[in-house]
Amino acid sequence: MQEYASRLEHYTRFELVELAEASGRKLKPGDAKAAEAEAILARRKPQDWLVALDERGKSLDSVEFSRYLGKAQTGAKDLLFVIGGDEGLEDSVRQAAHLTLSLSRMTLPHRLARLVLIEQIYRAFTLLKGEPYHK
Numbered sequence: 242m243q244e245y246a247s248r249l250e251h252y253t254r255f256e257l258v259e260l261a262e263a264s265g266r267k268l269k270p271g272d273a274k275a276a277e278a279e280a281i282l283a284r285r286k287p288q289d290w291l292v293a294l295d296e297r298g299k300s301l302d303s304v305e306f307s308r309y310l311g312k313a314q315t316g317a318k319d320l321l322f323v324i325g326g327d328e329g330l331e332d333s334v335r336q337a338a339h340l341t342l343s344l345s346r347m348t349l350p351h352r353l354a355r356l357v358l359i360e361q362i363y364r365a366f367t368l369l370k371g372e373p374y375h376k
């Protein structure tokens with residue numbers, strides 16, 4: 242994560258925000274998910290395109306993903322990628338999303354999903370710049 246985060250600094254402003262899991266507050270699973278959704282949606286700014294990570298979402302190849310990043314840049318949009326906790330994301334987050342993105346049809350632990358995502362974001366920037374990282 243640190244390696245890709247520092248590589249990304251050459252291309253964009255990147256911030257990793259970890260919200261506390263609401264399940265630690267002794268809420269029932271549904272209520273914990275709703276509390277997490279509220280905290281996620283409260284962070285959204287008007288210029289953000291929210292991208293919800295979910296295995297049931299849309300599959301893009303790396304070139305298609307780089308075009309999506311390019312479109313956000315052209316439209317002066319900030320991308321807010323959201324990865325769920327153990328219980329996944331609540332429907333309200335998926336409904337608010339500009340894109341629901343799948344990295345694979347398999348369910349990944351959230352830290353692994355985060356690592357795959359950041360590498361793909363880095364790859365996307367190298368593609369947009371025409372740099373020789375992507376083979």
Ligand SMILES: C[S@@+](CC[C@H](N)C(=O)[O-])C[C@H]1O[C@@H](n2cnc3c(N)ncnc32)[C@H](O)[C@@H]1O
Pocket residue numbers: 293294295296297323324325326327328329330342343344345346347348349350351354
């Ligand atoms: C352990 S998973 C949660 C699984 C949960 N049971 C569900 O139904 O969503 C934690 C988070 O990692 C992300 N994630 C896991 N696998 C993914 C995949 N294949 N594609 C995109 N995101 C994924 C999602 O954001 C998910 O909410």
